[in-house]
Amino acid sequence: MHNGTDMTPPPGTSDAVAIELNAVLVALTANQPLVLTLEDGTLLPSGPFATEHPTLQSGVRAWVERQTHHPLGYVEQLYTFADRNRPASDGERRVVSISYLGLTRERLSAGARDPEWRSWYRYFPWEDWRAGPSPLVAQIILPRLAAWAAAAKDPGLRRERRQRIDIQFGDGVANWNEDLVLQRYELLYEAGLVAEATRTAADIVPGMPMRHDHRRILATGIARLRAKIKYRPVFFELMPPAFTLLQLQQAVEALAGRAMHKQNFRRLIDQQGLVEPTGASTSESRGRPAKLFRFRREVVQERAVSGTKLPLSRPL
Amino acid sequence: MHNGTDMTPPPGTSDAVAIELNAVLVALTANQPLVLTLEDGTLLPSGPFATEHPTLQSGVRAWVERQTHHPLGYVEQLYTFADRNRPASDGERRVVSISYLGLTRERLSAGARDPEWRSWYRYFPWEDWRAGPSPLVAQIILPRLAAWAAAAKDPGLRRERRQRIDIQFGDGVANWNEDLVLQRYELLYEAGLVAEATRTAADIVPGMPMRHDHRRILATGIARLRAKIKYRPVFFELMPPAFTLLQLQQAVEALAGRAMHKQNFRRLIDQQGLVEPTGASTSESRGRPAKLFRFRREVVQERAVSGTKLPLSRPL
DNA sequence: CTCATTATGCTCAATAGGAGTATTTATTAT
DNA sequence: ATAATAAATACTCCTATTGAGCATAATGAG
Numbered sequence: 001m002h003n004g005t006d007m008t009p010p011p012g013t014s015d016a017v018a019i020e021l022n023a024v025l026v027a028l029t030a031n032q033p034l035v036l037t038l039e040d041g042t043l044l045p046s047g048p049f050a051t052e053h054p055t056l057q058s059g060v061r062a063w064v065e066r067q068t069h070h071p072l073g074y075v076e077q078l079y080t081f082a083d084r085n086r087p088a089s090d091g092e093r094r095v096v097s098i099s100y101l102g103l104t105r106e107r108l109s110a111g112a113r114d115p116e117w118r119s120w121y122r123y124f125p126w127e128d129w130r131a132g133p134s135p136l137v138a139q140i141i142l143p144r145l146a147a148w149a150a151a152a153k154d155p156g157l158r159r160e161r162r163q164r165i166d167i168q169f170g171d172g173v174a175n176w177n178e179d180l181v182l183q184r185y186e187l188l189y190e191a192g193l194v195a196e197a198t199r200t201a202a203d204i205v206p207g208m209p210m211r212h213d214h215r216r217i218l219a220t221g222i223a224r225l226r227a228k229i230k231y232r233p234v235f236f237e238l239m240p241p242a243f244t245l246l247q248l249q250q251a252v253e254a255l256a257g258r259a260m261h262k263q264n265f266r267r268l269i270d271q272q273g274l275v276e277p278t279g280a281s282t283s284e285s286r287g288r289p290a291k292l293f294r295f296r297r298e299v300v301q302e303r304a305v306s307g308t309k310l311p312l313s314r315p316l
Numbered sequence: 317m318h319n320g321t322d323m324t325p326p327p328g329t330s331d332a333v334a335i336e337l338n339a340v341l342v343a344l345t346a347n348q349p350l351v352l353t354l355e356d357g358t359l360l361p362s363g364p365f366a367t368e369h370p371t372l373q374s375g376v377r378a379w380v381e382r383q384t385h386h387p388l389g390y391v392e393q394l395y396t397f398a399d400r401n402r403p404a405s406d407g408e409r410r411v412v413s414i415s416y417l418g419l420t421r422e423r424l425s426a427g428a429r430d431p432e433w434r435s436w437y438r439y440f441p442w443e444d445w446r447a448g449p450s451p452l453v454a455q456i457i458l459p460r461l462a463a464w465a466a467a468a469k470d471p472g473l474r475r476e477r478r479q480r481i482d483i484q485f486g487d488g489v490a491n492w493n494e495d496l497v498l499q500r501y502e503l504l505y506e507a508g509l510v511a512e513a514t515r516t517a518a519d520i521v522p523g524m525p526m527r528h529d530h531r532r533i534l535a536t537g538i539a540r541l542r543a544k545i546k547y548r549p550v551f552f553e554l555m556p557p558a559f560t561l562l563q564l565q566q567a568v569e570a571l572a573g574r575a576m577h578k579q580n581f582r583r584l585i586d587q588q589g590l591v592e593p594t595g596a597s598t599s600e601s602r603g604r605p606a607k608l609f610r611f612r613r614e615v616v617q618e619r620a621v622s623g624t625k626l627p628l629s630r631p632l
Numbered sequence: 633c634t635c636a637t638t639a640t641g642c643t644c645a646a647t648a649g650g651a652g653t654a655t656t657t658a659t660t661a662t
Numbered sequence: 663a664t665a666a667t668a669a670a671t672a673c674t675c676c677t678a679t680t681g682a683g684c685a686t687a688a689t690g691a692g
């Protein structure tokens with residue numbers, strides 16, 4: 001039934017493909033999660049993979065750092081896509097695109113029109129629940145999704161659609177799981193409610209589209225980052241050397257897209273010993289001056305492996 | 317400083333590469349976590365990516381199912397490697413290997429010598445802590461790692477090595493984090509303690525090596541699966557249609573490589589409503605017959621998105 | 633000086649999680 | 663039969679974690 005080489009076909013039968021790298025580069029300014037875009041916000045930075053780099057990771061890092069003139073604090077592979085609906089631009093070769101998530105502390109020239117940092121909530125406005133449940137969900141998205149579900153002829157399919165909607169979007173008020181960025185985007189895509197999925201502008205939900213599958217890649221990056229901050233202290237890559245606890249909290253809130261209980265946030269942070277006071281304090285805001293903190297290298301490094309906690313569990 | 321096309325180099329400059337797929341296929345029998353291997357256990361199944369498949373995922377699925385004649389319950393992309401130290405076998409083209417994790421309920425012909433299912437603990441014996449702390453760690457690995465750390469001339473490097481060892485291996489008794497499979501393998505590799513990393517058989521630690529970087533890919537798969545079972549009920553893909561709670565627990569223990577408290581395991585499982593009694597019971601073992609359970613489809617599906625819990629938190 | 637505003641300390645109740653004891657129901661040995 | 667043993671299953675306890683809110687402290691604005 002099986003011979004020895006059954007599962008290892010002879011080499012060389014694989015077609016040649018071109019490798020393209022995509023990057024979701026994230027920074028944080030003024031409580032907005034920013035992502036680096038090109039071409040008036042319609043593309044993520046991307047480019048061919050040059051063979052001179054020993055590894056993919058180092059290729060991405062070098063390529064980004066050459067362009068942004070800033071060090072990339074953290075790089076993580078996101079996903080490899082090879083969907084056939086995007087033909088290679090050089091004619092025959094199929095494109096395999098490998099995407100990366102990168103975190104950086106600095107941003108490049110702010111006003112620039114082409115490499116431009118934009119809040120990711122321009123692409124996913126429904127993902128911002130920092131000021132409470134996003135009205136977009138209850139008022140626009142859920143009704144249209146409900147219509148889409150109802151449009152299914154088969155009762156089983158109808159039920160399945162309703163269940164997926166419920167799991168991924170909740171009821172518009174409670175049961176919001178901020179990690180499901182990608183699933184939600186894909187559901188909207190499937191329902192024809194995003195620009196990339198349809199030619200009729202009729203039922204499209206707010207949120208700026210991107211070319212190719214770049215918005216999907218962005219969704220993948222956001223989802224990964226949101227999931228990650230709950231157990232790895234990656235957010236420190238995005239912070240300045242010294243910061244107040246409120247700034248730290250707001251940074252996390254910007255990423256997670258939801259507000260957190262202030263006192264409990266502080267409790268958790270210093271329980272874990274992630275930060276230490278610098279001694280200085282700041283009074284840039286109106287009220288009582290806040291102490292400044294810095295990350296404790298050793299602990300952050302250790303937690304990078306063994307895990308952290310954030311008060312981001314409860315469904316609402 | 318930046319012009320419009322700065323970050324999108326012209327297409328076509330990317331070199332042609334060959335895509336290779338690797339699969340970590342996992343099954344579970346007699347409380348052993350099994351992985352499908354070839355060539356006397358020295359290789360993972362791998363093959364070229366054929367262009368006729370619309371997506372990578374469907375390519376993997378089709379390819380595996382054609383070979384094993386069994387459905388693949390769950391497929392997940394693991395990682396994409398493009399390290400230059402592995403030249404393409406067809407001459408010039410560089411190989412990019414995309415690896416996948418697949419879970420399956422059935423195993424194919426048991427006695428076969430070539431596509432053969434082997435316990436993954438043959439490759440990573442130190443990862444099995446089901447019967448308590450693995451003596452391998454305390455008696456063989458830690459002393460050798462300590463020697464490696466001590467061998468560093470630079471005191472800073474020495475300290476860093478010691479810290480990494482401590483975080484990843486603990487003290488041999490406590491502080492074992494079962495998720496760090498990949499990091500541990502990479503540390504051993506760096507220290508020259510695995511066969512793949514050295515030509516001298518002197519200090520090598522027990523555990524069967526594989527060719528190329530396949531053992532590393534396997535480590536990636538195990539690590540991913542161990543991390544995943546803590547918050548996604550993927551283990552149900554590995555179970556038969558009906559099972560006892562003890563069997564379920566032992567399945568999870570086999571994957572996680574550590575024992576769990578029986579009563580608490582049951583409490584957690586039925587708190588979450590993941591399973592329901594079939595009505596039947598079995599008395600294959602000696603004691604009181606156990607009720608048989610099955611997974612509840614709806615709940616498993618929902619949890620697949622929203623998360624599960626397992627009593628696998630404490631460091632020892 | 634009073635108020636608005638933010639920082640920070642502390643309490644409380646509910647829950648989750650780790651560990652152990654007790655009881656029930658079978659099989660196996662005597 | 664009866665005793666010994668092995669599992670399954672039911673409860674109890676204790677502690678740590680977590681969500682929520684109140685209270686107090688320190689500042690600038692008017």
